[in-house]
Every structure is written in structure tokens, then in C-alpha cells.
Amino acid sequence: MTKAVITGAGQGLGRAISNRLKRDGWSIIAVDKNEETLARTAEETGGHAIVCDVSDHASVVAMGEEVAALGDIGALVNNAGIWRYSGVLGITPEDGRDVLVTNLMGTIWCTQAVIPAMQGGGAIVNFSSVASLMSASSVGIYPASKAAIETVTRMTALEFGSAGIRANTVAPGMIVTESTEANYQGEMRDIRASMIPMRRVGEPEDIADVVSFLVSNDSRYVSGQLIAVDGAMSAGQIGTAPIASGPGKVG
Numbered sequence: 001m002t003k004a005v006i007t008g009a010g011q012g013l014g015r016a017i018s019n020r021l022k023r024d025g026w027s028i029i030a031v032d033k034n035e036e037t038l039a040r041t042a043e044e045t046g047g048h049a050i051v052c053d054v055s056d057h058a059s060v061v062a063m064g065e066e067v068a069a070l071g072d073i074g075a076l077v078n079n080a081g082i083w084r085y086s087g088v089l090g091i092t093p094e095d096g097r098d099v100l101v102t103n104l105m106g107t108i109w110c111t112q113a114v115i116p117a118m119q120g121g122g123a124i125v126n127f128s129s130v131a132s133l134m135s136a137s138s139v140g141i142y143p144a145s146k147a148a149i150e151t152v153t154r155m156t157a158l159e160f161g162s163a164g165i166r167a168n169t170v171a172p173g174m175i176v177t178e179s180t181e182a183n184y185q186g187e188m189r190d191i192r193a194s195m196i197p198m199r200r201v202g203e204p205e206d207i208a209d210v211v212s213f214l215v216s217n218d219s220r221y222v223s224g225q226l227i228a229v230d231g232a233m234s235a236g237q238i239g240t241a242p243i244a245s246g247p248g249k250v251g
């Protein structure tokens with residue numbers, strides 16, 4: 001069975017991705033810093049659990065050694081990520097460092113750790129966010145960390161294409177997970193849904209299904225790309241004022 005490494009597998013999107021890839025026939029190597037939730041995902045998927053903090057280089061190196069000992073790896077999903085919101089002036093040294101190191105360096109270090117085990121080629125899926133595609137105020141350094149991940153994806157695709165390794169980025173929109181569900185209680189869910197062209201917030205399975213495609217042979221000629229999975233949220237603005245008729249108006 002081909003092996004897939006999923007970071008941040010303990011809950012939320014990582015857990016849904018692990019379960020989806022298991023159903024697709026992958027052997028799951030679940031990675032998370034939270035031992036308890038990691039054990040749950042490993043049990044659900046019959047997979048292998050590796051406790052690893054992706055923001056700690058030594059921890060990621062040890063994870064890579066354990067992964068290499070398990071044999072040939074076919075997929076790496078760099079899903080682990082954190083966010084801390086504030087205005088520009090509120091980005092503290094701690095928040096800036098934690099978010100950048102976890103999201104950006106975590107993605108880079110896990111890629112470095114796992115690529116040597118992709119002997120027969122493979123697929124890497126990195127995680128951005130709609131926050132990187134739509135500018136917003138008071139979102140801290142998070143969107144910058146995600147924009148940087150998008151460039152890392154393209155660089156990875158360029159450098160490893162000849163080795164049969166593909167790399168793509170998924171940018172989720174507003175998805176209800178354990179860590180975001182407080183934002184979707186009661187009427188807040190309807191308000192947020194009204195901001196999305198498809199008029200609903202996303203479920204983890206909306207993301208897991210796209211990751212399933214990106215690590216499958218069906219996407220064998222897709223690499224270096226960014227796919228927003230956001231109900232068209234990043235496609236533009238909805239509810240703009242009607243355009244008055246007159247010279248220059250077509251139709």
C-alpha cells in the first residue's frame with residue numbers, strides 16, 4: 001500500500017484528509033504535536049502515528065528518519081498550521097515567529113525531511129488560505145506566511161518535477177473545524193455564509209476531497225498550482241451596486 005504522510009492529522013482538516021486518503025487506499029502516517037488527538041486519527045485510519053512539532057527542526061528531522069524507515073512514501077500533505085490575528089502594529093515578536101516558523105518553516109522542513117523517502121516520485125500538497133488571496137485588515141502575519149508557502153510550492157514543483165514529484169497548494173476558504181467552530185455559532189454562520197458566493201461555509205470533507213485528487217494519479221500532470229477551495233469566495237466581490245445604463249454599456 002502506498003504511504004501518505006499528513007501533518008496536523010490530529011483534528012480538523014488533517015483528520016478528514018487522513019480518513020479520506022485511507023478510504024482511497026493509502027497507508028496513513030499521521031503526524032501531529034498533540035499525542036492524544038494523533039492517537040485517535042491513527043486508530044481511525046489504522047495508520048502509523050509520529051509525534052512531531054513541525055516548528056522544531058530537530059523534531060522534524062527525527063520524523064523524517066522514522067518516515068524513511070517505513071519505506072517508500074507517495075504523498076506528503078503539509079497541513080499543520082496556526083494563526084494569530086492582530087493589526088499590523090499588534091504583531092508581537094512571539095506571534096510573528098510562531099506563525100512563520102510553524103506555517104512556513106514547518107512546510108519547508110517537512111518537505112526536506114520527506115522528499116528523500118519519495119523514491120518512486122510523489123505528490124506534495126501544501127496549505128495556504130483564502131486569507132492570502134483576499135487582502136483583509138487585522139489578520140496578523142498569517143496571510144504573509146501562507147503567501148510564502150505558495151512560492152515554496154512553485155519552487156518545489158520546479159526543482160523536483162524531473163524526479164516525478166509534484167507539488168500543489170490548496171487554499172481553503174471558511175471551513176468549520178474544531179478550532180474555527182466558535183466563529184460559526186448561531187447567526188454568525190448565516191452571516192459568514194452570506195459572504196460566500198456559494199452561500200455556505202465549508203466542511204473538512206470539501207478540502208479532503210480535493211487533496212484526494214491532488215495526490216492521486218488523476219492529477220498526474222498538475223504541479224506548481226494553487227487551488228482555492230472556498231465556494232468562489234476569492235473569485236471576486238458579490239453584491240456590488242448595479243451598473244447604470246448609458247454609453248459604453250454593452251447589451
Ligand SMILES: NC(=O)c1ccc[n+]([C@@H]2O[C@H](COP(=O)([O-])OP(=O)(O)OC[C@H]3O[C@@H](n4cnc5c(N)ncnc54)[C@H](O)[C@@H]3O)[C@@H](O)[C@H]2O)c1
Pocket residue numbers: 007008009010011012013014031032033034037052053054055056079080081082083102106127128129130131171172173174175176177178179180
Ligand atoms: N479551517 C479553516 O477555515 C482554514 C482556512 C484556511 C486555511 N486553513 C489551513 O488549513 C490547515 C488546517 O486547519 P484546521 O482548521 O484543520 O486547523 P486545526 O487547528 O483544527 O488543526 C491543526 C492541527 O495541526 C496541529 N498542529 C498545530 N501546530 C503544530 C505543530 N507545530 N506541529 C505539529 N502539529 C501541529 C494541531 O495539533 C492540530 O491537530 C492550517 O494550515 C490552516 O492554516 C484552515
